[in-house]
Amino acid sequence: MILIMPKWLFDHCLNIGFIHPGIDYARDGETPAPDAAPVKGIDIAFSLHAGFALTWLVCAYIQMVHSHRKWISHRKFGYVSAAALILHVLASIFNVYMDVAQHKPLPRIILVATSLSSASYMIEAIVVAIRKPRDWRNSHKDLMITCFLMSIQGAGPIRMVSLMQMWFGCGPIECQNRSGGLATNCMWEYVFRMACVNLWTYYTRGVYCRMRNDKQLTQVFLADLRNLCFIIVLLLAFSHLPHNEWMLDVVLGGERTARGTLTVVAFGVWQVRADLRRIIGVDRDSKLQQTEVRSEVALPRLLGRQLSTGVLMSSVYKTKGI
Numbered sequence: 001m002i003l004i005m006p007k008w009l010f011d012h013c014l015n016i017g018f019i020h021p022g023i024d025y026a027r028d029g030e031t032p033a034p035d036a037a038p039v040k041g042i043d044i045a046f047s048l049h050a051g052f053a054l055t056w057l058v059c060a061y062i063q064m065v066h067s068h069r070k071w072i073s074h075r076k077f078g079y080v081s082a083a084a085l086i087l088h089v090l091a092s093i094f095n096v097y098m099d100v101a102q103h104k105p106l107p108r109i110i111l112v113a114t115s116l117s118s119a120s121y122m123i124e125a126i127v128v129a130i131r132k133p134r135d136w137r138n139s140h141k142d143l144m145i146t147c148f149l150m151s152i153q154g155a156g157p158i159r160m161v162s163l164m165q166m167w168f169g170c171g172p173i174e175c176q177n178r179s180g181g182l183a184t185n186c187m188w189e190y191v192f193r194m195a196c197v198n199l200w201t202y203y204t205r206g207v208y209c210r211m212r213n214d215k216q217l218t219q220v221f222l223a224d225l226r227n228l229c230f231i232i233v234l235l236l237a238f239s240h241l242p243h244n245e246w247m248l249d250v251v252l253g254g255e256r257t258a259r260g261t262l263t264v265v266a267f268g269v270w271q272v273r274a275d276l277r278r279i280i281g282v283d284r285d286s287k288l289q290q291t292e293v294r295s296e297v298a299l300p301r302l303l304g305r306q307l308s309t310g311v312l313m314s315s316v317y318k319t320k321g322i
Contacts, residue, residue, distance in 0.1 A: 019163070023173055025100070025181035028309055036060050036102060036182055037256065045098040048091040053155065056081075057090040060148055082122060085151060089119045092154070096264070101183040102178070105244070105252040107190045112268045114194075120275035121147035127283050136242040142217055153197050161196045184255050188239045195232045202228060 031240050059081040067074035079280035092115040096108050103111075128136050165171030169192055175186035183190050202225050209221045236291045238244055253260030 011161060023176050023181050027239060030180075035117070036179070036184070039100060041098045041180075042100045045095045045100055049095045049154075052084070052088040056084040056151065057155065059084040060151075064144075064148070065215050076124075078145040082126065083120055085119065085147070087153065089115045097261075099256065102179060102255050103183050103190070104187045104248065104255045105263050106185065106248055107187060107194070107258075108264045109252075109267045110191065112264060113229050113271055114150065114198075116271050116275065117200075118147050118151035120279065121150060123275075123281055127279055131283060133285070138212075140216075142212065146205060147210055149201050149208075155202055156195045157200045158193070161193055165196075167195065186198060187245060191239075195235065198228055199232075 010019075025042060027041070028040065028042050029038055059077075062072070063074070063077055067082055069075055094105075096111050096115075099108070103284060112246040124138050125147060128143065129140045133139070161169055162173055163260050166173060170184060170189070172186040174190035175189055176183055177187060202221075205221060206225070209218045212218075241247070252263045
């Protein structure tokens with residue numbers, strides 16, 4: 001904010017609480033709380049995450065807005081954009097692995113799920129562009145828009161939600177500031193902030209579906225929205241149970257434990273497997289559509305050849321008087 005407004009205006013907005021100074025994370029090697037482990041790797045984790053995220057934002061903007069121009073090829077620059085997204089996803093997962101904020105396993109699982117889902121949408125969009133089924137251009141565009149919206153949740157949406165939560169006096173920022181940036185004791189605040197970020201993302205996705213006015217796309221969106229709302233209601237109900245964090249520690253493992261990390265890895269592997277099965281199914285359907293299209297084109301051609309051959313033979317017989 002200080003880059004786009006005068007310093008006196010920034011200071012005034014900060015003093016009246018209109019904007020928030022953010023989280024004051026502990027420095028590398030410092031102990032943020034009496035019972036916490038020293039912070040390690042915060043500089044490398046955050047720098048890679050921020051650097052590759054900004055690279056992906058710039059590449060995605062060029063790919064979507066300027067790739068139709070003569071000086072850039074949509075297909076060739078698509079390789080650059082795909083590489084930028086993969087690096088962004090890997091940096092996000094590395095950030096979760098470093099676990100600077102010392103999360104419990106549940107928020108880490110949600111963070112991994114968000115990162116991997118954006119990559120799966122891009123892979124599916126590339127498969128559609130290669131196979132070229134019916135209406136593949138719109139399908140490719142729809143998948144890439146969804147990929148982009150999912151991938152920027154850690155950019156604008158989370159800051160918008162955090163600012164609104166600050167205005168209403170809720171959210172994990174104040175809780176994390178009391179612990180030197182740690183989110184261990186702010187699990188449910190962090191989880192429901194990510195739920196609000198997902199709802200905002202689905203709102204923008206719904207706006208796009210309304211603009212497209214495609215029945216099939218809208219049905220897929222509504223099914224995904226229904227699943228998200230079901231998960232949020234389930235988490236909301238579970239958060240009101242007594243000893244809910246103790247139960248999660250028993251099932252998923254505690255923060256910064258080997259079992260908790262293995263639980264997050266197992267969920268990530270399960271999601272990658274599910275995404276690959278979905279993409280393989282899309283690829284199989286695209287091949288089937290290609291076969292049907294070829295059959296629809298080849299059959300009239302074959303019948304036309306047979307018809308022309310029959311007419312030719314008939315004329316030959318008539319000429320010879322047979």
